[in-house]
Amino acid sequence: MAEASAAVSGFDHTRLTSLRYFNLFRLILAGLFVVAGQELGLGGESPRFFLGVAVAYLAAVLLLGFPDALQRFGFNRIAALQGAVDIIVLAALMWSSGGYRSGVPLLLMMVVLAGSGLVSRERTVLFHAALATVLVLLENVWRHFGGGLAGDFFQVGIACSGFFAIAMVARLLARRAQANESLAQRRGVELANQQAINERIIRDMQDGVVVLGADGRIRHANPRASEMLGMALPEGALLADLEPGLPHCLLDGSCGGSGLGRLGRAGRSMRCRAVGAGGEGGDTVIYLTDFEEIQRQIQQLKLAALGRLTASMAHEIRNPLSAVSQAAELLLEEKRGDMQARLVRIINDNTRRIERMVRDVLALGRRDEVLPSAIALADFVNALVEEACLGSDEERRIYAVDIDPALTLAADRAHLQQILTNLLGNARRYCSGKAGAIRVHAHAPEPGSVVVHVVDDGPGVPEVDRAKIFEPFFTSHPKGTGLGLYIARELAEANAAALELVPGPETEGAHFTLAARSTP
Incomplete structure (x- = not known):
């Protein structure tokens, strides 16, 4: 409702402005009729009548143009009354000037109809066009009985058709302009609201935000940035003068890839990141994160x-x-x-x-002590299997390893050994012991990644235990510590990998996957 009211008030303001300019045009036109009408060749058939009408028109323009008249009659009524007065006066001036052949009054009548289309309502515009048509036709009928030619009606009819065309085109243009202005006002309100929301979000952010122009001057900074740096950040100031370390750290790349450094007067540890704002001015947005709090x-x-x-x-x-x-x-x-x-x-x-x-x-x-290296997966798994079998051919036949020798995996070698040793140990503990009871295979679902599968044919993991299998100290084995799978997952996460239990029927055994990064 508020936006609709604003749009309506915008329409009224636009029409009021147009009416004021139209009244100025009327005043100039009335004064021109009074002062130089006869010099322009008007009023030749009845000079006194022409002068009287011109003076009366000037008085009407002055009376109806005062703000008091607008407040007394209302906008729509005053616009309709002024348009009717214009048409009647121009019709009278045309009669005293020799009819439609005088040209000027008829042309001005078209201008008046165009102005009426801009400031009046649609029905009022049609009324003005109809009034102008009736008066011009009556004047031509009166002149016809005074000895005029019948062919004049054709030209007068064309002119009257032009009255309606001009009035409707002007009205359509006015409606289009009003619609565009209404849309612009709504967009302006929405933009202002969005800007207020954005400013509130930036002001209440836990991270500091500083917007720099292409010249290195501060265009905007939220209170959190000033608090973190321990100084005021006024708009228009050079950031290099206030905090020399920040532009040097971010824009020159001296902070390294992490963007971590001690900045500000308090020397607090901050993680900094600079990104382009995407505007034409080449602005840069700097985000400051309090790393000490993290x-x-x-x-x-x-x-x-x-x-x-x-x-x-x-x-x-x-x-x-x-x-x-x-x-x-x-x-x-x-x-x-x-x-x-x-x-x-x-x-x-x-x-x-x-x-x-x-x-x-x-x-x-030691999960944080990660030293990743390129590991040939097939050789690595085969070595673990040989170590688990202790050279026994009978034990070796239980393991079926199917891994492409070209597959490599990026991980800490000690961590990967502990993860796979735990998975293979659990599989050996619960498998049937038949040939191929434990299957180890791997594939690369997409470039840059590799997934290792460890599958056994044992009884599988009961449904009630699936959600707890990676919790510390949870075990179904009487001699187990309950830390094996928990630590295996922690070590996998430390190497940016993911250890998961694949859902499936309990009768098909346990199926674990290790998704990790591969090396080129």
């Missing part, structure tokens, strides 16, 4: 995860420690050799379990 958040997440892991690990270590302690106490009391051997075996098994758990946790702590 580091604090990362540290908090790591501490929270470490706390959960430590609590779970303490709980898991308690059980084998209790078994070791109890076995040690019984060992002191037991005199039989076979029982002593059994207790020593219990102690050794639980000690190895604790050692594996500690080793896995230490591997998890």
